[in-house]
Amino acid sequence: MSFTKTKHANYILFSATEDIYSVEALLLSKLINENKNEECQKIIFDFSQVTVVASSGISALINGHLELQKMKKELILVACQTSVINVFNLLGLHNILKMAATLEEATGD
Secondary structure: OOEEEEEOOOEEEEEEOOOEOHHHHHHHHHHHHHHOOOOOOEEEEEOOOOOOEOHHHHHHHHHHHHHHHHOOOEEEEEOOOHHHHHHHHHHOHHHOOEEEOOHHHHHOO
16 A cells, blocks of 8 residues: 555545555545545645655646645645655646645644
C-alpha cells in the first residue's frame, strides 16, 4: 500500500510511503474522491517519503485540489522533498497547490 490514512477531527492525513507514479496516482485520486465528503475541511498528504511525482500524480493532485476547492475544502501537501518542490516550482504548481513544511503548519495547531 502506498498511503496510510489517519483521521483527525479537523483533517484527514494520508502518508505516502513511496514515489507517485501512475498506479499511486490512481490511488491518490481514489482516496480524495472517497474522502471528500467527510466532515473535515482539509485533506493532507505527507510527502516526506516521496522523491518523485510523475505527471499522472501531478494531474491527480491538481484535479483533487480543484474538486476540493469547489467544496470549500483544502488539499495540502506536507513535508515535500526538495526534488518534488523543485519540479512543482518549475511548473508553477506552488501557485496552485498549497504546501506546508510541517503538519503543524498545515493544520494550524
